[in-house]
Amino acid sequence: MKIKALNGFKDILPEEVALWRTVESQARSILQLFNFAEIRLPVLEKTELFARSIGEATDIVEKEMYTFVDKQITMRPEATASLVRAYIQHGLYVKKPVQRLFTIGPMFRHERPQKGRLRQFHQISVEVLGSENGRIDAEMMALAALFFEELGVNVSLELNSLGCPECRPAFRRELLAFLQSKHDELCDDCRRRVDTNPLRVLDCKNVHCRELVEDAPSILEHLCEVCSDHFSVVRNSLEQLGIGYSLNKFMVRGLDYYCRTTFEFLTTDLGAQAAVCAGGRYDGLVEQLGGPKTPGIGFAMGLERLVLLLQQKGELDGEVPLDLFVAGLGEQGGEFAYTLTHQLRKRGLSVAMDHEGRSLKSQMKQADRSKASFVLLIGDEEVDNRAALLRNMKTREQMSVELRDEEIEAVVSSLLPLR
Known part of the structure; x- marks a missing residue:
C-alpha cells in the first residue's frame, strides 16, 4: 500500500x-x-x-x-x-x-x-x-x-x-442583548460564543446566523x-x-x-x-x-x-527556462560535455546535460522539456575538431563554436544577456 x-x-x-x-x-x-x-x-x-x-x-x-x-x-x-x-x-x-x-x-x-x-x-x-x-x-x-x-x-x-x-463594553452590552433575543435560532457554536465572546458571532460562517445578525448593532456607532x-x-x-x-x-x-x-x-x-x-x-x-x-x-x-x-x-509560467542544454554524444563527447557543463555553470549559466548516453533525438526532447534557450551539440568528432554546434531553440538557427577558452567566454557573454 x-x-x-x-x-x-x-x-x-x-x-x-x-x-x-x-x-x-x-x-x-x-x-x-x-x-x-x-x-x-x-x-x-x-x-x-x-x-x-x-x-x-x-x-x-x-x-x-x-x-x-x-x-x-x-x-x-x-x-x-x-x-x-x-x-x-x-x-x-x-x-x-x-x-x-x-x-x-x-x-x-x-x-x-x-x-x-x-x-x-x-x-x-x-x-x-x-x-x-x-x-x-x-x-x-x-x-x-x-x-x-x-x-x-x-x-x-x-x-x-x-x-x-x-x-467596547457599551457595544458589547447592546450586542449581547440583541444576540440573547436570537439565542434559540443561533447555531451551537454561536450559542456558546454569546457567553464567551459575543463579538465572534458576527464572524460566523453559517448562512442562517449571518442572516440573523444583519440588524445587529454596529461598533462604529459606539x-x-x-x-x-x-x-x-x-x-x-x-x-x-x-x-x-x-x-x-x-x-x-x-x-x-x-x-x-x-x-x-x-x-x-x-x-x-x-x-x-x-x-x-x-x-x-x-x-x-x-x-x-x-x-x-x-x-x-x-x-x-x-x-x-x-x-x-494562466499569466505566469512557474518554470524557469534553462540557458543551455549540452548534448554530449559518444564517449569522448560525453566526457567533454561533463567538464564543460561545470565550467559554464561557474560562469553563471544555468546548464543541464544527459548522463545516460541517450540518442541525439532523445536529448533534444529533454532540452525542449527543460525549455532550454540553446543546445550545444558535442560528439566525438566535435571533440577531435575542437568545434561544436550551437543551436538557438527558438529560431532554430545554428552556428559553429570553437571549443577553446576564448570561444567559450564569447558563448557565455552572448547567452547571459538573453536570459
Whole structure:
C-alpha cells in the first residue's frame, strides 16, 4: 500500500515551486520599498503563547491547534504572536523605536481542507510595532494593494474598527442583548460564543446566523472619541493615497488581540468571495505578553490562495527556462560535455546535460522539456575538431563554436544577456 501525504498537507512540486518563488520574490521587493526587514521564527512555541495572545475561547485555540500536550508546545497557527514574542525577548524596541518586520513560512491549523485552505499553509506576515498613527494603518493597506496590483490580482478592500477597551463594553452590552433575543435560532457554536465572546458571532460562517445578525448593532456607532478620531485618520489617509474601500460593520477577527482598525482584501476570482489578506491593530498585545506598552498593526496573506489565483489566470509560467542544454554524444563527447557543463555553470549559466548516453533525438526532447534557450551539440568528432554546434531553440538557427577558452567566454557573454 502506498503511503500518501496527510489530509490537508500538500506537496509543492518543482513546477509549482518556481511560481511560489515568483510570488515571494515580488513580496520581498515590495516590502523592501516600504523599509521592512525579514525575521525568521521557529515553528514550535509554548502553547501558553497562543492561549494568552489569540484567546482561549477562540476556535483556533479550542479546536484547531496542533499541540503536543505532554510537552505543552504547539505548532504555530499564525505568526504575529511568535513575532511579538521575539520582539520582546530580544529587546528590539530598544534598538529601534518603530520596527517594520515581516516573515514568510508555514502555519498549522486543524481545519477542514478546502480549495486554497490547507492544514499546513503558508503566510506572508507583515507587522509594524511602535506606532499608533492611523497613517501607518493606511500605509499597510497601500502596501498590500500595491502587491496585488503588481501580481495582477483583482481585490476589493473592506474596513472596520473594533474600538478599544474603553468603548467596547457599551457595544458589547447592546450586542449581547440583541444576540440573547436570537439565542434559540443561533447555531451551537454561536450559542456558546454569546457567553464567551459575543463579538465572534458576527464572524460566523453559517448562512442562517449571518442572516440573523444583519440588524445587529454596529461598533462604529459606539466608538469613543479617540477611536473615532483614529478611524477618521485611517479613512482620510486611504483616500489621500487613492486606495478605495468599503465599510463592513460585521468584520471582526478570529483572534482576541485585535482592536481598532481591522481590514480584509477579498477576491471573487476563486468562486465564492474569499479573503486573500487580513489584518488589523493589536495595540495591547506586546504588553499582554510581558513587554512594554507598544502599539502594533499587521496583516497576513495566504500564499496558497495567491498561487492558485495566478495559476487560474494562466499569466505566469512557474518554470524557469534553462540557458543551455549540452548534448554530449559518444564517449569522448560525453566526457567533454561533463567538464564543460561545470565550467559554464561557474560562469553563471544555468546548464543541464544527459548522463545516460541517450540518442541525439532523445536529448533534444529533454532540452525542449527543460525549455532550454540553446543546445550545444558535442560528439566525438566535435571533440577531435575542437568545434561544436550551437543551436538557438527558438529560431532554430545554428552556428559553429570553437571549443577553446576564448570561444567559450564569447558563448557565455552572448547567452547571459538573453536570459
